[in-house]
Amino acid sequence: SQTIHQWPATLVQPVGSPLSLECTVEGTSNPNLYWYRQAAGRGLQLLFYSVGIGQISSEVPQNLSASRPQDRQFILSSKKLLLSDSGFYLCAWSPATYEQYFGPGTRLTVT
Amino acid sequence: DQQVKQNSPSLSVQEGRISILNCDYTNSMFDYFLWYKKYPAEGPTFLISISSIKDKNEDGRFTVFLNKSAKHLSLHIVPSQPGDSAVYFCAASANRDDKIIFGKGTRLHILP
Numbered sequence: 001s002q003t004i005h006q007w008p009a010t011l012v013q014p015v016g017s018p019l020s021l022e023c024t025v026e027g028t029s030n031p032n033l034y035w036y037r038q039a040a041g042r043g044l045q046l047l048f049y050s051v052g053i054g055q056i057s058s059e060v061p062q063n064l065s066a067s068r069p070q071d072r073q074f075i076l077s078s079k080k081l082l083l084s085d086s087g088f089y090l091c092a093w094s095p096a097t098y099e100q101y102f103g104p105g106t107r108l109t110v111t
Numbered sequence: 112d113q114q115v116k117q118n119s120p121s122l123s124v125q126e127g128r129i130s131i132l133n134c135d136y137t138n139s140m141f142d143y144f145l146w147y148k149k150y151p152a153e154g155p156t157f158l159i160s161i162s163s164i165k166d167k168n169e170d171g172r173f174t175v176f177l178n179k180s181a182k183h184l185s186l187h188i189v190p191s192q193p194g195d196s197a198v199y200f201c202a203a204s205a206n207r208d209d210k211i212i213f214g215k216g217t218r219l220h221i222l223p
Contacts, residue, residue, distance in 0.1 A: 043117075044155070046213075059210075098211070102147075102155045107152065
């Protein structure tokens, strides 16, 4: 069966510091991968999605970036965090169907 | 522009009664609709889906209804149980696009 991992589970970072969140998927190959952010009152906002290694599409211009160095690894990064980057970050994967399956999430607090 | 709208931020329903969560969409190209359930501090879990060629899909206590002419879908939970208390997200996708568009969610409270 497929499983999706995210770490860390929680993170507190000062403004201006860098960020690296990692997501890995097991039990499947060539998945579509997604990064979402859930901010208070704003639902699930798609940040990035990837259909293959090195292929990243950005949905929201901001100071975040994503990379996919391996087939089942998706990384969300920032060089300098802003207060507005606080939120709950979710990684998801999908096979060749519509459904997406989400990881446990990372709670990021920027202070 | 919000393509998937859940206009009720919250809903309270008595245990054992029917919960009805509503969702409206604006993009007529959407051809697949999904509902996700989310507990606090956890990732959303897939609940049920419906293709635009159908108007109803049922899975146990959960039924999704689709009204294409009104661009409206609803999720019915019968009977409602305490464990159903969560945030429910409506989502939609177009032509097997790589993206799913989510609504803002509706928080469901099941009252004892």
